[in-house]
Amino acid sequence: MRLYLINPSNPLVSIVNVKESRWNRYRVWKPLGLMVIAGLTPPEWDVSIVDENLGAPDYASMSRPDLVGITAFTSQANRAYEVATHFRRLGVPVVMGGIHATMCVDEVMERVDSVVTGEAEGVWAQVLEDARRGSLKRRYDGGLAKMSDVPFARHDLLPAAYAFGAIQTTRGCPLNCSFCSVTAFNGAQYRQRPIPDVVREFQSVREKHVLVVDDNLIGTGSAHVARAKELFRAMIRADLRKKWVAQATINFADDEELLALAAKAGCRGVFIGFESPTPEGLREVGKKFNLLKGRDFRASVRRIRRHHILVVGSFIIGLDVDKPGIGKHIAEVASQYGVDNLNVLFLTPLPGTRLWDQMRSAGRIAFDTYPEDWQYYTLTFPVARYKHLSLDEIIKEMISCNRSFYSMPHILRRACSSLWHRRGPLISLVANLSYRSNIRVDCRAYTDFERQWHSRP
């Protein structure tokens, strides 16, 4: 039995030909969900993973599979449906799972043979058995998996074209921020994989650099932090020799021992959601954690960087409290905090989130011709109606934010500071220049997007 697991490309996110340039390796990330599904698949199935972000293959020239499994973020949904149509025309059954299939079940069910919602660990064996017997059900509900049931991902199935490997150690988040799908999808309970499983899987990752995909590697409570420390100690003992980056909440900075252990275990960068420069903005998105009394973001970032861990700060533009001038304000605040890189995204109502419910019921979603408009749900396009900013204005704010934070004088100042403190000056410089070069690409994409919007009836 032959199984293809496919990660569709999103045509609006640059499709990258890894062979064209060495740097393109830093723009594609491994589709870990499919590697996990492959890990759940018994050996009688011959499994291949196709990542279209490495270049879409000519499916017609490939052997006919017995089953196709497709994953998709919302932004990839349209391409997912094209791929599904191709295989269904050949009479090959298509199963779709992942975040979009879970949040938009009805839409997906119309376009594929079978939908798997939630985490697949508990149902995938049944799906395969039913497919083998030719009796696939229309829908399987995976719910939330037991973390000891998470298999080792099949790191061997993808080519050595990626700069970063990927691994997951926890799932779920109790914070339930209004714009984020994680609590709705992976649950409010913070669930951790057994530490020996994580360490052994880490050993099977080929790449020297690894993305730890957890939404919050250290969690929110003292028991979570204690577990993170245990994990880091085990990683140090195993002498993994990996350098890794992760996502965490700002409480990462509150514990010197945690920071020291993380750095010793190989942590080189952390992605932190600051979300808004104002307490009103934080209250609006429900990120109460960033509002805790006495929090000094600048001091927190400095403590993390002291351990030679780079900080990428993420902010959102387009909150109801955001007014003209917000772009410059975010750039200034991010510079004050001292982050190495700034990543700003448009407030986007992703299906299944609280924000989606609010905006949908208030008629505030501008790009709502589905499924076509899903292609714009990359958080890099303003798809909603924002309270104080028109579509053209919010795009101007985004450009002014990036132009200010990534101006040459600011980049050089950050590079000099990294050099002075001997904190990866080259990585910092390259990352900053890469963000800066993206501004031009983004501006071209905005022009097309605005044209699209203004030509709509």
Ligand code: B12
């Ligand atoms: C790592 C990550 C990335 C990485 C890597 C992505 C990749 N190639 O996989 C990068 C940084 C590139 C990325 C980019 C983006 N991301 Co992202 N990302 C994540 C993150 C943190 C973890 C995903 C992961 O690897 N999980 C681990 C695996 C094991 O879980 P899984 O993929 O969910 O798979 C399980 C189930 O879903 C299911 N399943 C999945 N696929 C399939 C397929 C079949 C056939 C079956 C049966 C089951 C199944 O079974 C698996 C095992 O249980 C999630 C948050 C989250 N918790 O999901 C956000 C998340 C998926 N990203 C999100 C978004 C919005 C994006 C971006 C659009 C925007 C951005 N700038 O962040 C871009 C997308 C670019 C594009 N291609 O269009 C949203 C998606 C929401 C949505 N409705 O689409 C999430 C949920 C975060 C959020 N804040 O809401 N992302």
Ligand code: SF4
């Ligand atoms: S944004 Fe981060 S902290 Fe908020 S719910 Fe999502 S994963 Fe949790």
